[in-house]
Amino acid sequence: xxxxxxxxxxxxxxxxxxxxxxxxxxxxxxxxxxxxxxxxxxxxxxxxxxxxxxxxxxxxxxxxxxxxxxxxxxxxxxxxxxxxxxxxxxxxxxxxxxxxxxxxxxxxxxxxxxxxxxxxxxxxxxxxxxxxxxxxxxxxxxxxxxxxxxxxxxxxxxxxxxxxxxxxxxxxxxxxxxxxxxxxxxxxxxxxxxxxxxxxxxxxxxxxxxxxxxxxxxxxxxxxxxxxxxxxxxxxxxxxxxxxxxxxxxxxxxxxxxxxxxxxxxxxxxxxxxxxxxxxxxxxxxxxxxxxxxxxxxxxxxxxxxxxxxxxxxxxxxxxxxxxxxxxxxxxxxxxxxxxxxxxxxxxxxxxxxxxxxxxxxxxxxxxxxxxxxxxxxxxxxxxxxxxxxxxxxxxxxxxxxxxxxxxxxxxxxxxxxxxxxxxxxxxxx
Amino acid sequence: xxxxxxxxxxxxxxxxxxxxxxxxxxxxxxxxxxxxxxxxxxxxxxxxxxxxxxxxxxxxxxxxxxxxxxxxxxxxxxxxxxxxxxxxxxxxxxxxxxxxxxxxxxxxxxxxxxxxxxxxxxxxxxxxxxxxxxxxxxxxxxxxxxxxxxxxxxxxxxxxxxxxxxxxxxxxxxxxxxxxxxxxxxxxxxxxxxxxxxxxxxxxxxxxxxxxxxxxxxxxxxxxxxxxxxxxxxxxxxxxxxxxxxxxxxxxxxxxxxxxxxxxxxxxxxxxxxx
Numbered sequence: 146x147x148x149x150x151x152x153x154x155x156x157x158x159x160x161x162x163x164x165x166x167x168x169x170x171x172x173x174x175x176x177x178x179x180x181x182x183x184x185x186x187x188x189x190x191x192x193x194x195x196x197x198x199x200x201x202x203x204x205x206x207x208x209x210x211x212x213x214x215x216x217x218x219x220x221x222x223x224x225x226x227x228x229x230x231x232x233x234x235x236x237x238x239x240x241x242x243x244x245x246x247x248x249x250x251x252x253x254x255x256x257x258x259x260x261x262x263x264x265x266x267x268x269x270x271x272x273x274x275x276x277x278x279x280x281x282x283x284x285x286x287x288x289x290x291x292x293x294x295x296x297x298x299x300x301x302x303x304x305x306x307x308x309x310x311x312x313x314x315x316x317x318x319x320x321x322x323x324x325x326x327x328x329x330x331x332x333x334x335x336x337x338x339x340x341x342x343x344x345x346x347x348x349x350x351x352x353x354x355x356x357x358x359x360x361x362x363x364x365x366x367x368x369x370x371x372x373x374x375x376x377x378x379x380x381x382x383x384x385x386x387x388x389x390x391x392x393x394x395x396x397x398x399x400x401x402x403x404x405x406x407x408x409x410x411x412x413x414x415x416x417x418x419x420x421x422x423x424x425x426x427x428x429x430x431x432x433x434x435x436x437x438x439x440x441x442x443x444x445x446x447x448x449x450x451x452x453x454x455x456x457x458x459x460x461x462x463x464x465x466x467x468x469x470x471x472x473x474x475x476x477x478x479x480x481x482x483x484x485x486x487x488x489x490x491x492x493x494x495x496x497x498x499x500x501x502x503x504x505x506x507x508x509x510x511x512x513x514x515x516x517x518x519x520x521x522x523x524x525x526x527x528x529x530x531x532x533x534x535x536x537x538x539x540x541x542x543x544x545x546x547x548x549x550x551x552x553x554x555x556x557x558x559x560x561x562x563x564x565x566x567x568x569x570x571x572x573x574x575x
Numbered sequence: 576x577x578x579x580x581x582x583x584x585x586x587x588x589x590x591x592x593x594x595x596x597x598x599x600x601x602x603x604x605x606x607x608x609x610x611x612x613x614x615x616x617x618x619x620x621x622x623x624x625x626x627x628x629x630x631x632x633x634x635x636x637x638x639x640x641x642x643x644x645x646x647x648x649x650x651x652x653x654x655x656x657x658x659x660x661x662x663x664x665x666x667x668x669x670x671x672x673x674x675x676x677x678x679x680x681x682x683x684x685x686x687x688x689x690x691x692x693x694x695x696x697x698x699x700x701x702x703x704x705x706x707x708x709x710x711x712x713x714x715x716x717x718x719x720x721x722x723x724x725x726x727x728x729x730x731x732x733x734x735x736x737x738x739x740x741x742x743x744x745x746x747x748x749x750x751x752x753x754x755x756x757x758x759x760x761x762x763x764x765x766x767x768x769x770x771x772x773x774x775x776x777x778x779x780x781x782x783x784x785x786x787x788x789x790x791x792x793x794x795x796x797x798x799x800x801x802x803x804x805x806x807x808x809x810x811x812x813x814x815x816x817x818x819x820x821x822x823x824x825x826x827x828x829x830x831x832x833x834x835x836x837x838x839x840x841x842x843x844x845x846x847x848x849x850x
Contacts, residue, residue, distance in 0.1 A: 504825040504827055
């Protein structure tokens, strides 16, 4: 009988072979692939990061935000689903329900900030597609959905949680009852699947194991609790309690030095993306549930990462326990998520050093977004920098665009409110 | 008092002014240890910090004789009085050293064994740090009294980089702290904390920074004098329950700090007039 490690390795090899044959099917992809490999090699060789690397603005945030959203809108399929990635080898992937779900709030935020009705239409199409995928239990399926994936659907806790975020926001924006019903069904299923200790494990959890980054699911339940408070009071309390139960379980994994145990992904290193997931989920859930212990714990871990960023001018793509042995590649999505975490911590604590670090992080990321390239690449966020790094190599990933867009939207909102508060604080001239 | 000056370049105006100030006090330095001016790392850092235009301007003022009134001008005009001499102005630490008669040694790393050996040979009572590397334990143990630093912020409230700007943004008084350097970033025992009351007269952040540098040299002189007379002692920094280190400030926040500098100006001027 094969061990789970063998299965993981076998799966990785099959994936690599499929990717590699993509070039044989579409040889015209060779040019952009070589171009990107060469440009990243040149950048890695000559780039000099120093104290002042990202302290000045070289590209306006608004322009980059527009290009990120153009990437997402261009990628959206006619049925409303958004692909997981654009591969330099195989092109666009099939639609990814999980990402389509949690891109919905980003689309609405962008529509509001930029007055872009196209983003609202995209969010509504995405929501319709998601509703069509919901299983009778209330769960949403794991993995990609498309012509080659067949009809078999395996319920997934994490994906249901991420999609729940989108449903809650879609209901906030549209007030359509069927969306709230779908959200409540998803929330009830999540509560049903939750273990007594607050974690999620078993067949609906990735690799059947509990993971601290499922704090994102807790956050979604906390959001649903707020949303359902008016019309479904009895459910609302349950969602809030389930969210806090998970919060307590995750908080027990925070170490005194800021490290978070329990990411627990067999066959993968501790990618920054997952560390940042833990922190985002705990922070947002902590804010919604007014749990200062959660905010303090996230602040401590985030400060460790902030100091690393300020010292080496990027955040490594993966770490060993206790943030040791940071790998040399950068996981851009994880960096964008940390920018979101720092911006939210600034909002909560008023500590300007978080805002400062996030502004510099955003400058770093802006410099890595392709400005002139073909569809699928232009405005996209690569999995890793350089492109051959371990996290999602040779791919531009939709959730990278989502998190970086979130970071830039937060940056715009908080810098505007900072300016407004300074203006209000000035003594009246008369 | 045997004093050594550490600096990041022989063209550092701060180092030149500091050496002149010490000499005028009667403590001609026994040596100066500097990093090379055309060091790749320093050049890149300055390019990042100032931008290409200012770096070229700086190089031009240092390397090409000034025209106009025939007298050279310091980039930091507030150091001009210290840098002036009968025949023009001290343009480099080598000129100061040859005028007062002390050696200047160039090294690639102030913590390197060769640099430590050179410092030990000079046997200093005090080292004054005006720029260079992050100093390691071995170097810190060389001088009899310690290594002095003039930090452009009030400690322990504002540690680290961009201190004047952070002081403005955090509504902390702008000032200078003279302290011994230890293994941390601006965490060593404090000899003097001096609030800078002229901040409202500053026209820009760079003007504020330049004035603070001159103010810091003045305060270092007072501290050296106090140490020489035995009238001053260091106080360990209060233990704070949070990490107060600040980092290089993004230009958007710098612009907000600059606004605070200009918006406080009329109020202070009015106060002075009323007073």
